[in-house]
Amino acid sequence: MKVLKYLLVGFVFGVVLTKSEAVSWYRIYEMFQFQSFHMYGIIMVAILTGVIGIQIIKRKNIKDIDGAPIEIQDKEKGSARYWIGGLFFGLGWALVGSCPGPIFILLGAGFWSVGIVLLGALVGTFIYGLFQNKLPH
Amino acid sequence: MDFIFQTWAWYVSGFLIGVIMLSLIYFGKTFGMSSNLRSLCSMAGLGKRVGFFDFDWKAQRWNLVVVLGAMLGGFVAVHFMADASNVSINPKTIEQLAQLGIDAPNGKLMPDALFGSQIFESPKHIILLLIGGILIGFGSRYAGGCTSGHAISGLSNLQIPSLKAVIGFFIGGLIMAHFLLPLIF
Numbered sequence: 145m146k147v148l149k150y151l152l153v154g155f156v157f158g159v160v161l162t163k164s165e166a167v168s169w170y171r172i173y174e175m176f177q178f179q180s181f182h183m184y185g186i187i188m189v190a191i192l193t194g195v196i197g198i199q200i201i202k203r204k205n206i207k208d209i210d211g212a213p214i215e216i217q218d219k220e221k222g223s224a225r226y227w228i229g230g231l232f233f234g235l236g237w238a239l240v241g242s243c244p245g246p247i248f249i250l251l252g253a254g255f256w257s258v259g260i261v262l263l264g265a266l267v268g269t270f271i272y273g274l275f276q277n278k279l280p281h
Numbered sequence: 282m283d284f285i286f287q288t289w290a291w292y293v294s295g296f297l298i299g300v301i302m303l304s305l306i307y308f309g310k311t312f313g314m315s316s317n318l319r320s321l322c323s324m325a326g327l328g329k330r331v332g333f334f335d336f337d338w339k340a341q342r343w344n345l346v347v348v349l350g351a352m353l354g355g356f357v358a359v360h361f362m363a364d365a366s367n368v369s370i371n372p373k374t375i376e377q378l379a380q381l382g383i384d385a386p387n388g389k390l391m392p393d394a395l396f397g398s399q400i401f402e403s404p405k406h407i408i409l410l411l412i413g414g415i416l417i418g419f420g421s422r423y424a425g426g427c428t429s430g431h432a433i434s435g436l437s438n439l440q441i442p443s444l445k446a447v448i449g450f451f452i453g454g455l456i457m458a459h460f461l462l463p464l465i466f
Contacts, residue, residue, distance in 0.1 A: 147346055149308065154347035157301050158354020163285075163362060164294030167355070168390040170370050173378070176458035179371040185291030186298065187432060193299025194437025201306065208309040216306065219425065219435055219442040226442050229424025230431075230449015236416025237450060238457035239409065239465075241391075243428040244421060245314040245351060247414075250391070252352025253359035257396040260407055264414020269318040271415065272422035273333035279423065 158249045167249050169241030176238050224280040236268075286364040302433050310343060313430030315421035317341070317348050364388070381466040394466075409465065424449065 164186055165171045175183035200206070201214050208214050237243055240261050242250060247265060250258040272279075302312040320338040328335035368386035375385045383394045393399075400406035421427040424446045426435060432450070435443025 147343075150343045150346040151350040151353075153301055153304050153308075154350020154352075155354040155357075156297065156350075157347065158351035158356075159358045159362070160289065160294050160297045160301070160354075161351075162355050162358035162390070163289040164291065165288055165368055165390065166294070168368055168386070169392055169395065170368055170374070170378075170386050170390070172454075173458060173462075174370045174374045176454045177371075177374055177377065179374045182291050186295040189292050189295025190298035190302070190433050191436045193296050194302050194433060195439070197299065197303040198306070198437050201303075206307075208307055210309060212309060214306060214309070216311070216438050218438075219431075219440045222442060223445060226424050226445035227449045229420050229422070230446040231420070231453040231456075232416050233420030233424055233427060233446075234450040234453020234455075235457045235461070236413045236418075236420060236453075237428075238454035238462070239416065240395075240413030243314070243417065244318060245427075245429055247417075248314070248317075248348045249351050249355035251355075253355035253390075255391055255396055257398070257400050257410060260410040261414040261417070264411040264416075265318055265418035265421075266321060266414075267411075268415035268418025268420070269315075269322055269422050270327060270331070270334075270418075272419050273319075273322065273327070273331045276333050 157245065158252065161246060161249055162253065167242060167246035167253075172238060172241040222281050228280070285362055288367055288369065298433060299437070302429075302437065305347075308343075311430070312434045313344075313426055314348070315418075315427040315430060317344050318418055319422065320345060359390070381463065383466065420453070 161167050166183065166186055171183055174180045198216065206214060242258065242261065244265065247258055247262050251262060305312045319334065320341045323334040323336060323338040365388040367388050368390060370386060378385065383392045395406065424431065426443070426446065428450070431443040431446040436447065
């Protein structure tokens with residue numbers, strides 16, 4: 145059951161992202177052309193659901209599944225890494241139309257060419273690891 | 282039962298994505314997909330050469346199980362829940378894509394012009410997908426998260442750093458979609 149719940153959450157995630165077409169290169173292109181509300185609606189409702197859920201967790205001191213207090217870590221302070229890293233990510237996102245979640249989902253669905261994107265993403269992650277100490281954060 | 286095969290509405294999909302993130306928080310974890318790329322690098326033994334990958338990836342195995350589930354979900358949704366009416370994007374978008382020589386969806390998730398099996402014979406297309414992947418991998422690790430970690434998890438927790446990252450995502454995306462893609466195609 146311990147492992148199964150992660151498999152189940154992942155499964156639902158894969159189905160939802162596919163059926164909402166958030167994994168589709170077309171939907172990402174359409175979003176960046178401001179020609180549809182669909183993707184913006186998905187992102188906004190997800191955040192709204194998340195904001196409400198997290199506020200409930202914090203205010204009611206809800207415990208996690210093992211009974212431990214839920215602590216959500218704040219993101220590290222900083223600016224350069226978020227602006228520059230974000231910019232690089234966005235360029236890639238709009239080019240291949242998939243972010244890390246969809247890369248795996250599409251590969252699972254049998255879009256083999258996305259394997260090249262995954263290979264590139266691993267190389268990109270490795271490049272960051274190599275130069276981490278030399279980059280402004 | 283028809284709704285299963287049609288495109289899921291944004292409010293249903295967005296809500297479910299929010300619930301997925303909250304479930305992982307309830308399990309004592311966080312929702313973030315790009316950190317799996319770091320785990321995969323570590324699994325490949327890169328930790329011996331680069332300090333960034335020298336960490337206990339086994340503690341992140343749960344997230345790799347989420348990935349496995351997502352891959353299965355993608356398989357089931359594409360093979361058993363698809364319909365010809367899917368991916369009905371704006372006709373204006375289709376027209377614009379035609380000018381770039383990119384095929385219309387007609388129910389498919391991905392354009393053949395970029396992802397069809399013929400691209401394996403085209404160095405240009407292989408390099409394009411590779412560069413896109415490198416930008417995604419490098420950018421998400423540099424920014425410390427991707428769409429799931431920053432846009433969904435971070436913004437849901439009202440994190441200013443995540444807002445900066447998400448604005449960065451959109452600036453990069455707009456530059457690519459409006460200025461670079463027309464040059465590439």
